[in-house]
Amino acid sequence: MDFPQFFLDFFGNRLLIAVIASIHIFINHPLAVGAYPLVTLLEWWGRRTNNPEWDNLAYRITFVLFIVTTTVGALTGVGIWFTTALIAPFGIGSLLRVFFWAWFTEWLVFISEVVFIMIYFLTWKRWAEGNLKKLHLGFGVFLSAFSCLTMVIIVAVLGFMMDSGSWPVTKSFFSAVANPLYLPQLAFRTTYSMMLAGLLAWFLIFFFTKKRTDFRRRTVRFAATWSLAWAIPFIPAALWYWKQAPETMLANVNVALLTQRFMNWHETLAVIMIATVGAIILVTVIGVIRPRLIPGVVLLIPFVLGVWLLGHFERVREFIRKPYIIADYMYSNGVRVEEMPVFQRDGILPYATFVKHHNVTSANKIEAGKDVFLVTCSRCHTTSGINNIVSKFNNLYGPEPWDETALKAFVSTMHVTRTYMPPFPGNDKEAEAMIAYFRELQNNKELILGAQARWSPKAINGNQPTGNP
Amino acid sequence: MMMITILNNLILLQTLAPIPRDIDLPLPLNEAGLKIILVILFLVHILFVNLMVGGSLLSVIFEMLGLNHKKYDALGKKITETITVNKSLAVVLGVGPLLCINLAYTVHFYSANALTGYGWISIIPLVILAFLLAYLHKYTWPLWKDKNKTFHIIVGALAAFLFLCIPLIFLANINLMLFPEKWPEVSGFFSSLRIGNVFPRYFHFLTATVALTGLFLAGWFGRKGYPVETNLPAFTRLELRKLFFKVAFYATIAQLAFGPLLLFTLPFPGISLALIIVILSGVTLAITVLFYLRRMIRRPEINFGRNYVALIFIFTVVVAAMGTGRHLYRETSLEPHKALIASESERFHSILLATQMRIEAGLGAGEAMGAQLTGEKVFVNCAACHAVNKVLAAPSLVEVYSLYKDNPEGIVTWAKAPGKKRPEFAPMPSFAHLGDEKLRLVADYIIEKGAENTPTTDDSSQ
Numbered sequence: 001m002d003f004p005q006f007f008l009d010f011f012g013n014r015l016l017i018a019v020i021a022s023i024h025i026f027i028n029h030p031l032a033v034g035a036y037p038l039v040t041l042l043e044w045w046g047r048r049t050n051n052p053e054w055d056n057l058a059y060r061i062t063f064v065l066f067i068v069t070t071t072v073g074a075l076t077g078v079g080i081w082f083t084t085a086l087i088a089p090f091g092i093g094s095l096l097r098v099f100f101w102a103w104f105t106e107w108l109v110f111i112s113e114v115v116f117i118m119i120y121f122l123t124w125k126r127w128a129e130g131n132l133k134k135l136h137l138g139f140g141v142f143l144s145a146f147s148c149l150t151m152v153i154i155v156a157v158l159g160f161m162m163d164s165g166s167w168p169v170t171k172s173f174f175s176a177v178a179n180p181l182y183l184p185q186l187a188f189r190t191t192y193s194m195m196l197a198g199l200l201a202w203f204l205i206f207f208f209t210k211k212r213t214d215f216r217r218r219t220v221r222f223a224a225t226w227s228l229a230w231a232i233p234f235i236p237a238a239l240w241y242w243k244q245a246p247e248t249m250l251a252n253v254n255v256a257l258l259t260q261r262f263m264n265w266h267e268t269l270a271v272i273m274i275a276t277v278g279a280i281i282l283v284t285v286i287g288v289i290r291p292r293l294i295p296g297v298v299l300l301i302p303f304v305l306g307v308w309l310l311g312h313f314e315r316v317r318e319f320i321r322k323p324y325i326i327a328d329y330m331y332s333n334g335v336r337v338e339e340m341p342v343f344q345r346d347g348i349l350p351y352a353t354f355v356k357h358h359n360v361t362s363a364n365k366i367e368a369g370k371d372v373f374l375v376t377c378s379r380c381h382t383t384s385g386i387n388n389i390v391s392k393f394n395n396l397y398g399p400e401p402w403d404e405t406a407l408k409a410f411v412s413t414m415h416v417t418r419t420y421m422p423p424f425p426g427n428d429k430e431a432e433a434m435i436a437y438f439r440e441l442q443n444n445k446e447l448i449l450g451a452q453a454r455w456s457p458k459a460i461n462g463n464q465p466t467g468n469p
Numbered sequence: 470m471m472m473i474t475i476l477n478n479l480i481l482l483q484t485l486a487p488i489p490r491d492i493d494l495p496l497p498l499n500e501a502g503l504k505i506i507l508v509i510l511f512l513v514h515i516l517f518v519n520l521m522v523g524g525s526l527l528s529v530i531f532e533m534l535g536l537n538h539k540k541y542d543a544l545g546k547k548i549t550e551t552i553t554v555n556k557s558l559a560v561v562l563g564v565g566p567l568l569c570i571n572l573a574y575t576v577h578f579y580s581a582n583a584l585t586g587y588g589w590i591s592i593i594p595l596v597i598l599a600f601l602l603a604y605l606h607k608y609t610w611p612l613w614k615d616k617n618k619t620f621h622i623i624v625g626a627l628a629a630f631l632f633l634c635i636p637l638i639f640l641a642n643i644n645l646m647l648f649p650e651k652w653p654e655v656s657g658f659f660s661s662l663r664i665g666n667v668f669p670r671y672f673h674f675l676t677a678t679v680a681l682t683g684l685f686l687a688g689w690f691g692r693k694g695y696p697v698e699t700n701l702p703a704f705t706r707l708e709l710r711k712l713f714f715k716v717a718f719y720a721t722i723a724q725l726a727f728g729p730l731l732l733f734t735l736p737f738p739g740i741s742l743a744l745i746i747v748i749l750s751g752v753t754l755a756i757t758v759l760f761y762l763r764r765m766i767r768r769p770e771i772n773f774g775r776n777y778v779a780l781i782f783i784f785t786v787v788v789a790a791m792g793t794g795r796h797l798y799r800e801t802s803l804e805p806h807k808a809l810i811a812s813e814s815e816r817f818h819s820i821l822l823a824t825q826m827r828i829e830a831g832l833g834a835g836e837a838m839g840a841q842l843t844g845e846k847v848f849v850n851c852a853a854c855h856a857v858n859k860v861l862a863a864p865s866l867v868e869v870y871s872l873y874k875d876n877p878e879g880i881v882t883w884a885k886a887p888g889k890k891r892p893e894f895a896p897m898p899s900f901a902h903l904g905d906e907k908l909r910l911v912a913d914y915i916i917e918k919g920a921e922n923t924p925t926t927d928d929s930s931q
Binding site: 004005081083085100101107110114118122351353395398409410413416452453454 | 489494496498553554558563568576578579580582583584592596656824825849852854895902903
């Protein structure tokens with residue numbers, strides 16, 4: 001937590017990462033992981049049947065994949081590094097020290113993937129005959145394999161954040177990777193990507209083939225068969241993840257409230273899973289039997305369901321690791337579990353470098369309280385926007401001036417009453433200062449500007465953190 | 470004199486610079502190795518950045534020249550085609566050095582990122598937009614002609630403009646991390662441009678970009694295998710070689726002006742003897758490059774392949790020297806601050822250890838340990854919403870007492886799986902995780918407190 005606090009009051013820091021990460025997975029799952037094997041298969045079929053129409057269709061779909069994955073797809077992936085550097089440098093900085101070699105390897109795979117995309121798309125027209133065409137197909141296979149491989153590596157890190165396994169004790173890379181959610185999650189994501197890629201290809205076929213032709217009928221049937229073929233393994237994969245997740249997660253956080261919230265969401269997940277796979281099977285079965293019956297718009301239904309499914313899946317995944325950012329090691333506000341007793345005894349301000357006040361006095365109470373809020377709460381909460389504290393307390397205590405003792409009791413026990421929140425990492429004086437700030441905020445809403453817009457300048461002058469109060 | 474300046478600087482650093490703690494986990498490889506990898510990977514990355522930015526810039530310039538001389542239009546179009554690959558490699562090869570710099574300079578880099586926050590995060594949408602515009606520019610070249618030509622040029626110019634902006638944001642970050650004593654003055658990207666010498670560094674980067682792109686294109690179009698006759702029929706191979714060697718030549722000449730400007734505007738603390746030696750040997754080699762280039766502009770037909778390889782080799786050494794110089798400057802600048810951070814982190818670590826030992830010894834960190842568990846203590850968990858005699862966010866204990874006085878077990882059952890009865894209150898969370906024992910204690914406490922505070926009509930209690 002000892003970094004300047006980038007803070008988006010109102011929108012909230014979490015929205016930024018949610019937007020960038022969601023765009024990234026919504027693009028990369030179907031387009032990169034799922035669609036490259038599909039177009040390679042199309043190309044291979046074109047060559048086998050000696051029909052340039054198939055080849056041409058594969059080329060056109062690849063053009064769309066190429067443009068989207070090398071711009072929005074690639075950059076939102078890099079964007080996750082940029083965003084986490086801003087909103088959770090403590091988390092990403094720690095993960096990087098554990099997973100450097102995994103990420104380094106993933107980077108090498110990512111380089112290969114990009115090189116293969118370039119070769120595959122840019123040489124398509126030149127490597128059209130004989131052995132060159134064979135080579136071109138080979139690059140399609142490489143590309144498909146490497147797109148999948150990047151996911152294979154990155155999912156290990158995601159799984160780790162949910163359940164660090166024996167890592168807090170062993171601190172070794174392999175104990176971090178061997179977490180029980182790894183394989184089910186990977187199976188879920190892979191089959192999901194393939195399934196949705198078929199829908200995407202089907203959708204593009206409407207743009208790239210002529211109406212009422214035999215070719216359109218045959219290609220639609222191909223795309224529908226692809227999706228259907230992957231919908232079948234998707235069912236056990238989804239079931240596996242669905243059954244494994246509570247077992248693993250609830251074993252860690254054996255807390256009723258969280259269990260309740262998690263199980264609600266988990267049940268919703270089941271409903272969306274069934275709806276998505278049901279819609280896909282329905283549409284694809286019709287597509288296989290009567291390719292002309294389904295218009296392009298109808299495809300949007302399973303596709304939107306699929307996006308919803310993945311969105312919900314990621315949301316639950318993010319939720320169940322709370323109150324931690326790295327399970328059992330670091331809370332979501334960057335405070336490490338082992339630091340907690342020190343901060344609760346001495347206060348957090350004496351150890352926080354980038355704040356205006358390092359000690360609470362009667363003169364600076366409200367301002368120091370704001371510092372406490374910024375350091376301990378602002379990774380998840382805002383003052384008046386998304387997940388803001390004023391409306392949280394208004395919901396609980398009503399709009400009348402909040403009772404000081406009640407707030408104090410709330411702050412000191414919120415990790416018990418709301419188990420997805422970390423314990424308050426400060427001492428009594430700081431809790432009181434923060435409460436004074438909250439009560440001020442109730443009447444007098446004022447947005448906090450983060451370090452990127454304003455950072456208390458005079459703070460450092462002659463006011464070094466002392467450490468021991 | 471020098472000693473005094475260094476001493477002054479140290480005092481300045483201690484009074485003005487924030488001294489945060491570093492992340493308390495070991496690096497995954499030794500620091501020196503990490504930094505060597507960082508410098509090498511960064512240079513490879515920046516090479517492709519140069520070719521991307523330079524290619525975008527030159528393609529638009531040639532397209533504009535093409536308004537009067539048709540043949541330059543064709544040349545501009547062919548340059549655009551090189552951007553597709555170079556820009557993707559620039560991005561993907563940037564991730565490795567990004568990871569390395571995050572590790573090697575964790576505190577400094579993340580701090581600079583936060584302080585230039587909006588600028589830093591805007592890199593992502595700006596690069597996406599620049600890439601999409603670059604594709605649009607490339608693929609509409611044969612389509613948007615005549616009437617639409619101006620529009621096409623605007624698209625290209627916009628892409629080039631974005632490509633020029635993005636390195637400035639990176640540079641602002643890299644520059645800002647070197648001056649922790651200035652961090653308190655910075656709030657946002659624009660204010661970070663006042664620190665250090667961002668602009669001389671930026672111009673140095675720009676001219677290097679043009680020089681490298683010129684050199685690359687001389688080889689790309691001038692190599693024997695390139696089908697000049699079919700792709701660029703209005704040119705001869707020798708003309709293309711000459712043209713791009715000239716671009717590289719004049720840009721390198723410009724470096725002789727921007728280089729010293731950069732060196733003389735560098736804030737003092739990072740300058741060392743090693744830095745001067747490395748930079749001067751780089752400059753000497755750069756002058757050799759100029760002589761080579763002039764010879765190749767005059768006689769582009771003689772020994773092209775061998776000369777080109779030799780030229781690239783010397784150029785690589787020049788770039789490596791400049792990259793090393795850049796790294797040495799960073800190291801010298803940050804050394805005192807890093808030492809302060811290390812001792813601060815060490816001090817905090819020992820506080821952590823001492824506290825842990827106290828806890829293990831049963832002394833506790835602040836809370837009383839091992840004391841008798843009472844209902845009053847457990848009730849702390851309820852006190853945010855329930856008070857004895859008034860309504861906070863839920864019924865008072867007096868009211869709870871009136872409901873459960875004959876059935877304390879009912880409180881336990883309710884607390885484990887609360888429902889929602891009253892519209893005026895938020896729903897109560899479950900407390901099953903506290904366990905039956907604690908819940909029974911708290912139920913007894915509630916009944917006791919409720920009874921004490923309930924005005925009784927029964928005389929026997931008085």
